[in-house]
Amino acid sequence: MHPLTARHVLWVCAGLAAVLLACVVLALKLGAVPISVTDLLINLGRVAIGRSDQLPSEYRLIVFDLRLPRIMLGILVGAALSVSGASFQALLRNPLADPFVLGVSSGAALGAILALIFAPQLPFVTLLGAFVGAMATIAAVYFLGRRGGELDSTTLLLGGVISASFLSAIIMFLMTTLAGRDLRGAVFWMMGDLSTPVPVDLQWIFMAGLLAGIGAIYSTSADLNLLLTGEREAIHLGVEATRVKLVVYVAASLLTALAVSASGQIGYVGLLVPHAVRRIFGSDYRILIPASAFCGAIAILLADTLARTVVAPTELPVGAMTAMAGAPVFIYLLRRGMR
Amino acid sequence: MSPSDTSTHATGDRGASPNGARTERLNVEQASYAYSPEAQAAPTFTLAATSFQAHERELVAILGPNASGKSTLLRLISGTIAPLSGRVELDGEETSRLDVRTRAQRIAVVHQESPVVYPALAGDFVLQGRYPYGRALRFATKEDIEIAHNALAQVGADHLSGRTIGELSGGEKQRVILARALAQQPRLILLDEPTLHLDIGAQVELLERLRQLAQENRYAVVVVTHELALAAEFADQVVLLQHGRCLRVGTPAAVYQADLLEQVFEAPLDVEVGPAGRPRVNLRARRGEDAM
Numbered sequence: 001m002h003p004l005t006a007r008h009v010l011w012v013c014a015g016l017a018a019v020l021l022a023c024v025v026l027a028l029k030l031g032a033v034p035i036s037v038t039d040l041l042i043n044l045g046r047v048a049i050g051r052s053d054q055l056p057s058e059y060r061l062i063v064f065d066l067r068l069p070r071i072m073l074g075i076l077v078g079a080a081l082s083v084s085g086a087s088f089q090a091l092l093r094n095p096l097a098d099p100f101v102l103g104v105s106s107g108a109a110l111g112a113i114l115a116l117i118f119a120p121q122l123p124f125v126t127l128l129g130a131f132v133g134a135m136a137t138i139a140a141v142y143f144l145g146r147r148g149g150e151l152d153s154t155t156l157l158l159g160g161v162i163s164a165s166f167l168s169a170i171i172m173f174l175m176t177t178l179a180g181r182d183l184r185g186a187v188f189w190m191m192g193d194l195s196t197p198v199p200v201d202l203q204w205i206f207m208a209g210l211l212a213g214i215g216a217i218y219s220t221s222a223d224l225n226l227l228l229t230g231e232r233e234a235i236h237l238g239v240e241a242t243r244v245k246l247v248v249y250v251a252a253s254l255l256t257a258l259a260v261s262a263s264g265q266i267g268y269v270g271l272l273v274p275h276a277v278r279r280i281f282g283s284d285y286r287i288l289i290p291a292s293a294f295c296g297a298i299a300i301l302l303a304d305t306l307a308r309t310v311v312a313p314t315e316l317p318v319g320a321m322t323a324m325a326g327a328p329v330f331i332y333l334l335r336r337g338m339r
Numbered sequence: 340m341s342p343s344d345t346s347t348h349a350t351g352d353r354g355a356s357p358n359g360a361r362t363e364r365l366n367v368e369q370a371s372y373a374y375s376p377e378a379q380a381a382p383t384f385t386l387a388a389t390s391f392q393a394h395e396r397e398l399v400a401i402l403g404p405n406a407s408g409k410s411t412l413l414r415l416i417s418g419t420i421a422p423l424s425g426r427v428e429l430d431g432e433e434t435s436r437l438d439v440r441t442r443a444q445r446i447a448v449v450h451q452e453s454p455v456v457y458p459a460l461a462g463d464f465v466l467q468g469r470y471p472y473g474r475a476l477r478f479a480t481k482e483d484i485e486i487a488h489n490a491l492a493q494v495g496a497d498h499l500s501g502r503t504i505g506e507l508s509g510g511e512k513q514r515v516i517l518a519r520a521l522a523q524q525p526r527l528i529l530l531d532e533p534t535l536h537l538d539i540g541a542q543v544e545l546l547e548r549l550r551q552l553a554q555e556n557r558y559a560v561v562v563v564t565h566e567l568a569l570a571a572e573f574a575d576q577v578v579l580l581q582h583g584r585c586l587r588v589g590t591p592a593a594v595y596q597a598d599l600l601e602q603v604f605e606a607p608l609d610v611e612v613g614p615a616g617r618p619r620v621n622l623r624a625r626r627g628e629d630a631m
Binding site for chain 2 (some may be wrong): 001002003004005006095219221222225226228229230232233235236237238239240278283284286
């Protein structure tokens with residue numbers, strides 16, 4: 001018997017952090033203007049020892065003003081979406097749960113747009129609107145997915161898909177009828193895109209929200225392992241199921257809201273990444289949550305680098321890349337589950 | 340509840356009586372319950388006042404046909420619902436008033452198997468029984484691993500610890516689930532229709548094992564079942580339920596009367612006494628002159 005140890009989790013995290021760092025260097029290097037790794041390391045070194053005034057100006061512009069903010073955003077969004085996907089999978093006991101598939105991303109996008117329409121002057125208004133939208137949608141989908149007091153897997157997914165298309169229709173309606181109003185960037189919520197970096201004054205809010213959300217979910221990871229074997233059994237094993245579900249529900253909605261208000265609806269990351277992580281590191285949530293956060297960041301970073309370079313200088317929305325990879329995997333998992 | 344109290348182990352000295360008399364574990368006293376769809380509506384199902392006691396080392400069978408109130412009684416005993424009137428006490432404390440963690444240290448519940456969403460190793464599954472003793476992320480301690488090993492050994496399943504739950508047979512799975520209950524080091528084990536998906540050999544093996552474990556670890560064991568023959572052969576005490584009422588409590592020999600059982604289970608049957616003084620139940624087909 002070799003149960004999971006804290007040391008093992010730490011080693012895996014350290015390894016994944018190293019991979020993430022390598023991906024960051026790669027993403028900084030690749031792009032419309034190629035930059036050599038040596039130059040990059042030298043200039044990164046200059047920043048690290050506090051000599052950023054010695055940077056050549058074109059480096060400052062391309063690497064630190066254009067690519068780096070986009071990379072940071074990709075890391076934030078990838079980690080948030082993957083962890084919230086893994087959490088919804090435990091909360092709903094459904095391996096196909098994902099904020100995009102369940103309509104939670106659409107709900108967050110609608111919330112953000114409504115907030116922009118009705119109270120554009122308030123601070124953090126898109127984030128707040130997205131948070132409320134995400135919470136409302138997941139609650140609605142949860143009740144749509146119940147049949148005779150039990151969560152039914154197929155009904156739940158159907159409820160999510162219907163909610164997503166309903167909410168997207170409302171978003172289209174709002175964007176068409178309110179075309180005259182200032183809804184800067186509202187279009188990018190439809191497809192998912194990393195080209196608009198988080199405003200500097202909001203960066204700390206986003207980082208704090210991400211860490212708080214992942215931390216809250218991680219603190220319940222032992223409980224989630226048991227909830228997956230059934231709520232009734234989890235309670236008999238000493239899990240305070242109601243408290244755990246509430247924490248995960250709020251935290252996963254917050255993470256979805258963070259991702260959507262920063263980058264729109266990037267789909268399938270919350271499905272693909274936890275699934276791959278389960279295959280590599282096992283399905284124990286104590287390793288699944290941190291590994292999903294790192295792997296989600298890596299996945300979005302690679303997907304966005306591809307989106308930037310594959311038809312350069314034209315850029316693709318990263319949501320198109322993840323959907324092209326995600327939809328076939330979703331079908332595969334669905335069919336395997338039906339057998 | 341003092342902190343030291345929560346770490347008590349099943350093997351610890353807990354009310355051992357010097358003269359070998361059995362200590363009372365579970366006391367169900369005039370416990371009743373009513374399900375209502377809404378707070379003001381008339382109840383759709385009621386369990387009338389029920390009383391019985393279970394001692395350590397004793398196996399009690401709650402027997403009855405479907406919809407007789409067996410599961411409700413089990414939920415009352417496990418403390419997940421509180422009785423409308425009366426009391427359900429384990430070692431003098433009301434089970435529904437214990438916090439979930441303490442309750443899980445004292446009562447283990449084995450349900451009919453539930454679907455496994457993600458594959459888990461049997462060993463890790465048994466370690467889940469240590470959950471009520473752990474803190475925060477519950478990484479297993481050396482002690483937890485040893486207890487889980489012993490639990491698997493006690494059900495004769497140590498060789499299964501590296502296999503995933505999904506690839507086990509019905510009987511093997513049931514043993515692993517029982518091992519998880521043992522790893523909780525409870526005082527009381529409740530089993531809900533544990534023999535439902537097992538073939539005859541595995542049913543007999545499970546009940547023999549339960550009797551033996553109750554002896555060795557001084558558990559009280561309560562089994563909900565509708566298997567007349569198994570209850571007759573293995574139970575020390577039988578609680579007979581019908582339509583939410585407790586009809587009889589007593590030894591199988593006292594409860595198993597042909598006319599009573601025929602009326603409760605709505606099937607023609609004979610009861611004879613076996614060599615060990617335990618009743619034997621034989622089903623009779625309704626044909627010819629027996630009909631109506």
